[in-house]
Every structure is written in structure tokens, then in C-alpha cells.
Amino acid sequence: MTVGDHLLTIAEAAAYLNVPPRWVSDAVRARRIRCTRIGKHVRIRPEHLEELIIAGEQPVLEPATSVDSLRRPSSARSRL
Numbered sequence: 559m560t561v562g563d564h565l566l567t568i569a570e571a572a573a574y575l576n577v578p579p580r581w582v583s584d585a586v587r588a589r590r591i592r593c594t595r596i597g598k599h600v601r602i603r604p605e606h607l608e609e610l611i612i613a614g615e616q617p618v619l620e621p622a623t624s625v626d627s628l629r630r631p632s633s634a635r636s637r638l
Contacts, residue, residue: 563603564604565594565601565602565603566601566602566603566604566607567599567600567601567602568582568583568586568600568602570602571591571602571607574604574607575607575610575611582602583600585610586600586602590610591606591607591610592606592609593606
């Protein structure tokens with residue numbers, strides 16, 4: 559980290575993530591977000607927020623190959 563790197567406050571990190579500041583504070587306390595403590599002040603590097611975002615990404619599900627795969631299998635009794 560160089561002197562020119564910007565450290566974010568809790569409020570700035572919350573705005574970056576579009577979440578309430580309390581959520582960021584709780585995540586820092588639970589050590590889900592890496593941070594730097596300067597005295598009693600908490601500062602967060604933007605790269606650490608990017609790590610959080612990447613870690614939370616959900617995989618894309620493959621689309622169904624046909625309409626038949628979406629139908630519930632019918633039992634033999636229902637065909638009688």
C-alpha cells in the first residue's frame with residue numbers, strides 16, 4: 559500500500575456496497591471484511607470490498623434443455 563491509496567470509512571464502504579453502515583460494522587466485527595485499524599478508527603481498502611463481492615458471487619445455473627425436463631414426473635397411477 560502506498561501513501562496515495564485511499565482508505566474508506568465505514569460509511570464510505572457502506573455506500574460502495576449499497577448496504578447500511580451497520581451491516582459493514584457488523585461484518586468488520588465478525589471478520590467477514592478485512593480492515594485496518596488506526597487507533598479506534600476502522601478503515602477499509604477498496605480491494606477488500608472487491609474480495610467480499612467476488613466471494614459472494616453465485617454461479618449461473620444452466621438453462622433446462624427442454625420443456626420436458628421442467629415437468630414433474632407423473633406416476634403410473636395417474637395414467638390409469
